[in-house]
Amino acid sequence: MTTNQEEIVHFDNVGLRYGTGREVLSDLSFTLYPGSFYFLTGASGAGKTSLLKLLYLAQRPSRGMIRMFGTDVITVPRGRLPGFRRRLGVVFQDFRLVPHLSAFDNVALPLRVAGVAEEELRGPVADMLDWVGLTDRSDARPATLSGGEQQRVAIARAVIGRPDMLVADEPTGNVDPDMAIKLLRLFEALNRLGTTVVVATHDLHLLKKVPESLIMRLDKGRLSDPTGALRYPPRRVAAAQ
């Protein structure tokens, strides 16, 4: 199998169905490139969350091939998947913070999972909390944080390990417009450091806030390409050249 070293993710004719139901994703073929910023849009039920699940390796497709970081992740042994997951950052729609851990411990979790020593992680976690403006809330449990604060903790947790790709499912769905813009700026800052960002949203106003972003639209489980995001080279890269 040939692999493109420049690609982060490659989907080839991917389909997904849950159980014996109809396909919720059909014939998806696209490539995501390093350092790009993608919006994944579509109406509710279009399959955005299902596609993200495939991207963050929570689900295997029913058919087709997915290559991630140059490796076919469909046939890779299950024991090797954690290595791939550690190169991903995920912001869940419902945050999924560990309820009995403080904001600090939630953000530190990916580093602890990766075996980073306590003395080594204290500085970076404190910096990350500072970056998302939650230094004074580092000891707070999720239940005592506002929706926006929980969202920022979830984002800090997703990016603390400097992932190669950040996947965010409706990250602004629970916050006010000002906070939504702030969060987008966080993603942009991370993107400038080289992380590929994929943000699923149904908020069309948000798309205009990141002018350099590429848009993938899902409609009843099929992809369309309004900005040339799925072409090679992607529109933004072509424009830069």
Added chain:
Amino acid sequence: MKTPPVVTRAVARGFSGLAGRSGAQLLPQARLAGPMPWVIAIMVALMTVAACGGLALSNIARGTKAELAGGLTVQIVEAAPQARAAQARAAAAKLARWPGVAAVRPVPEEELNALIAPWLGEVAGDAEAIPVPALIDVRLDGRLTAERIRALRRMLAHVAPAARVDAQANWLQPVFSAIRSLQWLVLALILLLGLATSAAVWLAARTALGSNRETIEVVHHLGGTDSQIARIFQQSVAYDAALGGTAGLALGAAAVFLIAGRFAALESGMVAGGGLGWSDWLLIALIPVAGVVLAMLTARLTVLAALRRML
């Protein structure tokens, strides 16, 4: 907008994370407020009592066997007191000269009367009223074989025709057999208690998996391996099992000391041989250790089996 802080890429690290405190804090710990330490304490206490009983029985059997090894009893079953005494003297003299005989002790008449007095009362001393056989306690060098007993019988037949020769161990054979059965029962009990402990840990691990499912999924999505997640549960269960095991051992040992005191008060020679030595206590001290290992293994296998169902 500030630039995000640069963090070492986590993926470059190994898969040894979440050991110790950082892993333990992922699961809310019920500790003594939860049922697990208490269930394990009860199981270990029961196992301790059963094991002590089994070991005491084993010691009794071993001690009695050693005491009776090479022991023979020669009975002179002769109704006429004069003839009985004469045959007893002749048999004792012949036995004392017989090769392989280490010791010969004619049991004094007073001792015999004292032995049967609880059953026959004052009549026991009246040789005319109730003829009691004369007894000679014989101890041989080396193993007591059927061939040696036959040779002794042949030899005694000439000097004491009324003599009957019995190996002392034969009298207690049914007792040894019963003790062996009890030991198997104890072993079966310990195994059943071990199984019950495993089942309790399995249930607790399944419940903990269910109630912490979201946390586990998060760790899984962050790149946590099955082993790392299983280790978190193992740690938690090991702590509970260590707490419960220690309490159970103390409880079981206290019960054993109490019972041992009651048995010691019987002042029976056979029961006295049932005391536990340091090697027995060492073995008993291993019960909570085995309990912890069993609980950890059960938790690990349960969690790994459940995680295998996730991608």
